[in-house]
Amino acid sequence: VNLMESGGGSVQIGGSLKLSCQFSDSTDGMAWFRLGPRREREGVASISRDGKPRYAQAGKGRFTITRDSAKNTLDLEMNNLKAEDSETYICGAGLSRKTAIIAPLGPSFYKYFGQGAQVSVSS
Numbered sequence: 001v002n003l004m005e006s007g008g009g010s011v012q013i014g015g016s017l018k019l020s021c022q023f024s025d026s027t028d029g030m031a032w033f034r035l036g037p038r039r040e041r042e043g044v045a046s047i048s049r050d051g052k053p054r055y056a057q058a059g060k061g062r063f064t065i066t067r068d069s070a071k072n073t074l075d076l077e078m079n080n081l082k083a084e085d086s087e088t089y090i091c092g093a094g095l096s097r098k099t100a101i102i103a104p105l106g107p108s109f110y111k112y113f114g115q116g117a118q119v120s121v122s123s
Helices: 097-101
Strands: 003-006 009-012 017-023 030-035 041-047 053-055 063-068 073-078 087-093 117-122
Touching: 003 087, 017 030, 017 087, 017 117, 030 063, 030 073, 041 063, 041 073, 041 087, 053 063, 073 087
Parallel strands: 009 117
Antiparallel strands: 003 017, 017 073, 030 041, 030 087, 041 053, 063 073, 087 117
């Protein structure tokens, strides 16, 4: 499965940005990650095959994850952005029953990842 992110960029604090991920084949659960301080992937939001979302505490109430299986797209709408949201965001795809039903936030459950899109939030 190939994944490609788009929509990254620079925005002011309090602003909004929408990330999109185009994927090449059918997948189970999907998720958005961002690189943490030690450059490891940290789960931001995930979505099961039937559309149930899950959010990390940092994005609850501000981020919305959606998927369109007909178009093979995964989106992350980010509102009220903070400086600490500045990072590289990566979409991931899982091919397992667990990601299909639960879509955990841990990156180890996902098999395929995109190259990432940079988000920069400043005053």
